[in-house]
Amino acid sequence: MTRRGDWILILSLIAAVAAMPLPGPGWDPLAFGLWLVMTVIILVLLNRPKAALPAATTALAGAIAGAVYLALLPAANASDAAALRFSLAAFAASALLWRALERLSALGRGRAVDLAVPVLFGIWLICLWQFLTVGFAIPSVLLPPPSQIAGVLASSLGVLGDDFVQTFIRSMIPGYVIGCGAGFLVGVLVDRIPFLQRGLLPVGNLVSALPIVGIAPIMVMWFGFDWQSKAAVVVIMTFFPMLVNTIAGLGALGRIERDLMRTYAASYRQTLIRARLPAALPFIFNALKLNSTLALIGAIVAEFFGTPIVGMGFRISASVGRMDIPLVWATIAVAAVAGSAAYGAVALVERSLTFWHPSFRKAS
Numbered sequence: 087m088t089r090r091g092d093w094i095l096i097l098s099l100i101a102a103v104a105a106m107p108l109p110g111p112g113w114d115p116l117a118f119g120l121w122l123v124m125t126v127i128i129l130v131l132l133n134r135p136k137a138a139l140p141a142a143t144t145a146l147a148g149a150i151a152g153a154v155y156l157a158l159l160p161a162a163n164a165s166d167a168a169a170l171r172f173s174l175a176a177f178a179a180s181a182l183l184w185r186a187l188e189r190l191s192a193l194g195r196g197r198a199v200d201l202a203v204p205v206l207f208g209i210w211l212i213c214l215w216q217f218l219t220v221g222f223a224i225p226s227v228l229l230p231p232p233s234q235i236a237g238v239l240a241s242s243l244g245v246l247g248d249d250f251v252q253t254f255i256r257s258m259i260p261g262y263v264i265g266c267g268a269g270f271l272v273g274v275l276v277d278r279i280p281f282l283q284r285g286l287l288p289v290g291n292l293v294s295a296l297p298i299v300g301i302a303p304i305m306v307m308w309f310g311f312d313w314q315s316k317a318a319v320v321v322i323m324t325f326f327p328m329l330v331n332t333i334a335g336l337g338a339l340g341r342i343e344r345d346l347m348r349t350y351a352a353s354y355r356q357t358l359i360r361a362r363l364p365a366a367l368p369f370i371f372n373a374l375k376l377n378s379t380l381a382l383i384g385a386i387v388a389e390f391f392g393t394p395i396v397g398m399g400f401r402i403s404a405s406v407g408r409m410d411i412p413l414v415w416a417t418i419a420v421a422a423v424a425g426s427a428a429y430g431a432v433a434l435v436e437r438s439l440t441f442w443h444p445s446f447r448k449a450s
Contacts, residue, residue, distance in 0.1 A: 092132065092134070094181050094184060094185060095128055095131050095132050095181065095185060096132070097177075097181065098128055098177065098178040098181030098182060099125070099128045099129065099132070099178075101174040101175070101177045101178040101181070102121070102124055102125045102128055102152075102174070102175070102178040103125065104170075104171070104174045105121065105171045105172075105174035105175035105178060106118075106121060106125075107121055107159075107171075114158055116158065117155055117158040117159065120151045120152070120154050120155040120158070121151075121155050121175070123147075123148070123151040124148050124151045124152040124155060124178060124179065124182065127144055127145070127147060127148030127151070127182065128148060128178070128182065130144060131144060131145055131148075131182075131185060138189045138190070138192040138193050139189075139193060141185070141186075141189040142185075142186045142187075142189035142190045142193070143186075145182045145183070145185040145186035145189065146182075146183070146186040146206070148179075148182040149179050149180075149182040149183035149186060149210070151179075152175060152176075152178055152179025152182060153179055153210075153213050153217075155175060155179070156172070156175055156176060156179060156217045156221065157217065159171065159172050159175065159221060169222065172217075172221045172222070176214065176217060176218070176221075180210070180214065183206070183207075183210050186206070187203050187206060187207060190202055190203055190206075191203060212232050215229075215231065215232055216231050216232050216233060219231040220233075226411060226412060227409055227411050228411075229411075230411055230412040230415055234412050235412050235415045235416050235419065237412075238412040238413050238415075238416045239416040239419060239420070242413060242416060245401070246401070246416065246417060246420050248396050249396055249397050249398045249400070249401050249417065249420070250398070250420055250424060252313065252393075252394070252396045252397040252398075253316070253382075253385050253386060253389065253397045253398040253399065253421075254382065254385070254398075254424050256313040256317075257313045257316035257317050257320065257385040257388070257389075257397070258316075258317075258320055258381045258382050258384075258385040260313070260317045260320075261316065261317035261318065261319070261320025261321045261323075261324065261381060261384070261385065262320055262324055262377060262378070262381040264317070264321050265320055265321040265322070265323065265324030265325045265328065265377065265381070266324050266325075266328045266373070266374060266377055268321070268325055268328075269324065269325045269326065269327070269328025269329040269332060269373070270328055270329075270332050270370065272286075272325075272329055273328065273329045273330075273331075273332025273333050273336065274332065274336070274358070276329070276333055277332075277333060277336045277337075278354070283333065286329075287329075287330070287333070290325075290326040290329055290330065291326075293322065293326060294326040294327070298319065298323065298383075298384055298387050298388070299387065299391075301319055301322055302315075302319050302387060302388040302390070302391045303391045303392075305318040305319050305322075305388065306388070306391050306392040311392045311393055311394060312393075312394060315388065315392070316384075316385045316388040316389060316393070316397075317385075319384045319385065319387075319388040320381045320384045320385055320388075322384075323377070323380045323381065323383075323384040324377040324380060324381050324384075327373045327376050327377055327380070328370070328373040328374070328377060330373075331369040331370060331372055331373035332366065332369065332370060332373070334366075334369050335365065335366025335367070335368065335369030335370055336358075336362050336363075336365075336366050338365050338366060338369065339361055339362050339365045339366075340365075344357075344361075347360070347361055367436075367439060367440050368436075368440055371432065371433075371435075371436035371439075371440065374432045374436075375429055375432050375433060375436070378425065378428040378429045378432050379425050379428075379429060382421060382424065382425045382428070385398075385399070386398050386399040386402070386421060387399060389403075390402075390403050398417050398420065398421050401413070401414075401417045402414050402417050402418070405417070
């Protein structure tokens with residue numbers, strides 16, 4: 087019986103054969119050699135190599151050969167035949183990378199595998215983006231290639247750096263700290279005074295459902311056009327996720343642990359500090375990670391409704407108006423890296439403080 091992985095390889099072989107560079111004007115022997123390498127590797131993989139690592143390495147080599155072959159192909163908009171050949175070659179190379187990642191994942195859990203799989207997949211997505219935009223000559227006003235975005239990013243580091251400071255440092259971080267801190271403190275207060283839970287949580291659900299595009303203009307009217315109004319939007323977006331998670335975490339302590347603290351005649355404060363807060367840490371860090379991305383989104387969107395002539399949201403809005411789409415994507419790239427770094431920093435702190443949690447225990 088043919089396995090799913092074999093069907094992928096069979097389809098990739100058919101696509102690779104159909105994408106063969108035909109002899110004629112502009113025929114490139116290097117491109118033919120790379121196509122031949124990719125096709126031979128597919129045939130080798132169809133023999134079902136038993137070891138996962140050699141299979142993954144071989145498939146990855148074929149995907150690299152296919153990627154370079156795609157880079158050497160002429161523009162796909164030259165003719166329908168060229169577009170079809172380009173599409174088939176892209177499918178064959180993508181199938182080889184799929185096979186490589188599938189076999190890498192079969193190696194089991196490990197730092198090298200956990201890092202290699204997303205890195206390789208991300209690199210391939212960027213390469214495929216580059217091949218499709220260049221190969222099919224997509225106008226940059228619709229979707230610029232990554233190479234053009236990287237060029238704009240390199241030439242606009244000063245402007246993007248000022249935007250980053252305004253949005254991330256001056257708007258997001260103060261709002262994030264105030265919103266998360268206030269949500270945590272109110273969560274502890276609600277846990278101490280139970281009737282607040284019945285009265286405050288429904289209001290919180292209502293406020294958290296309000297659209298940010300409706301809140302941001304009001305905050306600009308209240309606090310002005312500078313960073314204070316953006317921080318206020320961030321506070322509103324981060325307060326209630328932290329509040330809800332704090333209340334849920336404080337209620338997560340098991341009955342056995344509660345009875346044990348009563349046996350020790352522990353006061354409410356001692357039980358809170360020594361037992362309930364440690365048990366609530368996974369919930370609190372879950373809110374911190376969620377808010378690290380929500381805060382950046384809120385700060386950027388708030389800048390669409392009034393800001394000094396600096397900031398990521400302002401840059402996106404102004405660049406779209408000038409049809410400078412590569413600069414828009416460069417700003418998005420900076421925001422994505424900043425948001426990912428913030429999320430990763432919180433995750434590292436979480437791992438160091440909640441190493442005892444089952445989600446961080448290594449399988450024996």
